[in-house]
Amino acid sequence: MYNPAFESIQIASIYGKIACERTWRWNRGSIPFEDFDLWYIWNGEGEIVLNGNKQRLGRHQCFLFRPGDRVDAWHHPERPLTVTYIHFSIDSITDEFPGLLSNHEFRTPFYFEAYLERFVHVMTMKELNHHDEARLLLRLILLAFERECVSALSSLTRSNHPHYAVMTEIAALIRENPANVNSVAELAERAYLSPRYFSLKFKEVMGQTVERYIIEKRIERAELLLSTHGMSVGEVADALGYQNIYYFSKQFKKVRGISPSKI
Template sequence: METDKYERLVPDVQLFVDRRCFPDWEIVKQRIRFHDLTFIVGGKSNYFVNGEKFTVEAGDIIYIPSGSIREAHTFKDQPMHSFAFNFTWLEPSDDTPLPFQTVTKNRMTTEIMDYIKEFAHVWMSKPPFYRMQARGLFQLIVHRLLANSYRRQTAHQDPRVNKVIKHIVDRYPEDLTIGELAKLVHLHPVYLGKLFKQQTGTSCKAYINRIRVNNAEMMLSAGGFTVSEVAERCGFQDVAYFSNVFKSVKGYPPSIAAKLRETDG
């Protein structure tokens, strides 16, 4: 999963329903202009999304992205109970779909249900600034689903790579080499390099530089250090090399981060 494109998304809930269906409940077939995220807590229903049938029951989560054709009917002998969120993104031009399957099973955690119940209380009682609070709670729900999905995708990452990553994060200011990292996990440097790139999509060196640059950016943004001081504290002995690496990672030179801090201050 590419995480960056979801970091900037801010949801705006248009409709929330604690849906306790009657036996003849249905959603009429139509194209939706919002995203539908529904948590099934009881009963059963048939959903039709772009012509494909999905039977959902307690414990399932259904996600229907904006632009889809949606239709639904509950089971007459097992009327559905669900919590449904219809939402858009605050940025009007953004219509990014979430990376969820139409129906997801076994992701209804106690934590998510607690957030849903708190959301329901806020949405129905409408205290001052309730939409802001509701938006924050719903974003927590989406965050937990995204984080759980990401963890499942990376669950099979080699423990030796995890150990190397932890070592890099803990000791990024030090002089780290592929040879020393390979010794840490008892592998040949060439094999570790291939394994690391296979598991992370980047080389050890590029990963080290990214960790160093991210920390350098935070130090420059916080103020109190010159560019050369930050370079040294983040593991770069050559300021010119540091500036080149910083610009290649961030798209702008480290001096810009320092100036932004001066402007904001």
């Protein structure tokens, strides 16, 4: 859902990635935050008291401190924290981020961490249009955080599936190279699963059978080649691994509702 707060973000000059000193502490229990502060833990362990509630600090946790929040925090000297922090404000005090929890532990932080690293790099190097890129990156960071928070509140979300990562990786492989997907057995071998179990889990994650997914991605590619590359129906069928142009045309019409020669 669209949130106008994303449009009114103002980035401050307080940002960075830092390995906290052994004696580091955060003593803000009596000083409420005036703006927003996003705080992500890469490594280390510690404890935090947020608005009177004490909890542990650990790897892959992300906090969004809001105006009025009061924080005390410390870490274990033998396991010091490494954190990225981004301070920002929003123009209107009525704007909020209702979809964002105060804190959340990421299950799949890869892209989120890439956004954080890029944000710090862009703001540090100050290259052409760096501030515009930084604002877009911060929006991506907050959107990724929101998605993780929503997922945490729903036990039915696909991203919580134990095979989510491997199935989405294989789905990406099919999308990138639909012509060379030879068999379900080969895909199952990549996932270290039996073909039957792989097919079952792929459908649970992707919402359709792997066979159907392969066909759809081949037809999508065929439509693009026909409409924008000037290739003939026979050339496209051959490029996508169809041995029979009649079978390709029949499958294309079944999926798209029209003959490929009409594209």
